[in-house]
Amino acid sequence: MFVKSLKKYNMPDEKGFFGEFGGAYVREEFKPVLKNLDKAFEEIKNDDNFLHELYDLLVEYSGRPTPLYFAKRLTEKYGKGKIYLKREDLNHTGAHKINNVLGQALLAKKMGAKRVIAETGAGQHGVATATAAALLKMECEIFMGAEDIKRQYSNVQRMKLLGAKVTSVETGTKTLADACEAASNYWQEHANDVFYILGSAVGPHPYPKMVRFFQSIIGAEIKEQILRIEGKLPNYVLACIGGGSNAIGCFYSFMDDIDVKLIGLEAAGEGLNSPKTAASLNTGKIKVFNGFRQYVLTDENGNVKESYSISAGLDYPGCGPEHCYLYKTGRAKYEGITDKEAIKAFKLLSEYEGIIPAIESAHAVAYLEKLMPMTNKDDIIVVNISGRGDKDTDRLLNLMEQ
Numbered sequence: 001m002f003v004k005s006l007k008k009y010n011m012p013d014e015k016g017f018f019g020e021f022g023g024a025y026v027r028e029e030f031k032p033v034l035k036n037l038d039k040a041f042e043e044i045k046n047d048d049n050f051l052h053e054l055y056d057l058l059v060e061y062s063g064r065p066t067p068l069y070f071a072k073r074l075t076e077k078y079g080k081g082k083i084y085l086k087r088e089d090l091n092h093t094g095a096h097k098i099n100n101v102l103g104q105a106l107l108a109k110k111m112g113a114k115r116v117i118a119e120t121g122a123g124q125h126g127v128a129t130a131t132a133a134a135l136l137k138m139e140c141e142i143f144m145g146a147e148d149i150k151r152q153y154s155n156v157q158r159m160k161l162l163g164a165k166v167t168s169v170e171t172g173t174k175t176l177a178d179a180c181e182a183a184s185n186y187w188q189e190h191a192n193d194v195f196y197i198l199g200s201a202v203g204p205h206p207y208p209k210m211v212r213f214f215q216s217i218i219g220a221e222i223k224e225q226i227l228r229i230e231g232k233l234p235n236y237v238l239a240c241i242g243g244g245s246n247a248i249g250c251f252y253s254f255m256d257d258i259d260v261k262l263i264g265l266e267a268a269g270e271g272l273n274s275p276k277t278a279a280s281l282n283t284g285k286i287k288v289f290n291g292f293r294q295y296v297l298t299d300e301n302g303n304v305k306e307s308y309s310i311s312a313g314l315d316y317p318g319c320g321p322e323h324c325y326l327y328k329t330g331r332a333k334y335e336g337i338t339d340k341e342a343i344k345a346f347k348l349l350s351e352y353e354g355i356i357p358a359i360e361s362a363h364a365v366a367y368l369e370k371l372m373p374m375t376n377k378d379d380i381i382v383v384n385i386s387g388r389g390d391k392d393t394d395r396l397l398n399l400m401e402q
């Protein structure tokens with residue numbers, strides 16, 4: 001159900017490096033906290049009782065396993081390979097984020113924490129964290145940029161209803177990267193009794209490998225399902241990349257299967273060559289940011305630059321260290337998808353399959369336009385639908401009418 005390790009691919013190293021990426025760039029005094037977390041994580045990872053308890057929650061509470069659905073009409077439209085959709089949108093709270101949050105919240109409980117904190121941009125991770133905190137009876141505080149609080153007010157209300165405290169972050173551009181900074185600072189001051197539930201495969205070691213582990217259930221299920229349905233592995237696995245958690249969750253199971261092509265779709269915003277983008281792999285520079293070494297968008301002075309994307313969940317100036325490594329080594333490919341292409345795919349999937357995807361997930365769907373003409377009839381393409389699109393419907397309908 002979770003992928004503990006692979007035969008060949010063996011990353012990260014003990015210090016949390018994926019090649020030159022990752023690591024843990026935090027104050028010296030704080031390093032023991034991360035070490036302790038790493039130790040606790042390695043223990044539960046090999047503890048069958050813990051894993052059963054978590055798996056039970058994922059099944060009974062969140063509704064796993066999610067279906068691997070054959071998209072017949074979409075397949076017919078392109079007339080080439082067979083398209084399957086991994087339905088992470090059918091999870092409780094509407095996205096893959098709950099997989100990771102339930103894992104970390106249960107670990108927090110085992111470690112004796114009574115309070116959890118989290119950062120959130122669009123509010124999806126905040127809602128998932130507040131949900132898990134309610135379920136496991138823990139106090140919860142969510143850090144959110146003041147700008148995002150305005151833009152995503154319905155999620156703020158959901159978090160409050162679930163019993164969480166929402167703290168407005170007034171620094172910088174008052175968006176996600178500032179919320180990460182604020183949550184991380186708060187955590188470094190209250191590490192004794194607070195557990196920081198990080199929302200993506202980012203942050204200092206051991207977070208990226210921990211988030212990968214909890215999300216690896218997606219790819220493990222895909223593998224099992226496609227072998228049962230088709231009797232062979234897929235040729236392509238597609239997923240959108242914000243920090244990279246849904247993508248690494250999909251990819252990890254296939255890392256040793258070198259014939260399976262892994263493709264991550266970054267938010268290009270108004271284009272890879274435009275200043276308004278969030279495509280950190282395709283256009284960023286290598287730099288330490290938010291506690292780890294990664295590709296980050298920078299301005300002409302080398303300072304971290306604000307990102308832009310129509311999709312709040314992909315609107316982050318950096319990228320998880322493992323994707324940086326896979327990009328540099330070429331094991332996975334990363335392409336940019338513009339706002340316009342994503343909107344088109346949002347509409348396409350709704351009309352052809354009756355599935356309204358999150359605008360983040362629509363970035364993965366959009367790549368089919370480029371990929372499908374190059375495929376053959378017996379190719380199999382799996383697209384991860386990381387979340388559902390209710391949250392985006394009003395806004396996108398308005399944009400489409402303009």
Ligand SMILES: *Cc1c(COP(=O)(O)O)cnc(C)c1O
Nearest residue numbers: 200242243244245246313360387
């Ligand atoms: C948060 C979010 C993402 C982006 O996060 P990753 O860590 O890159 O997966 C993608 N899709 C949905 C629906 C999200 O809520």
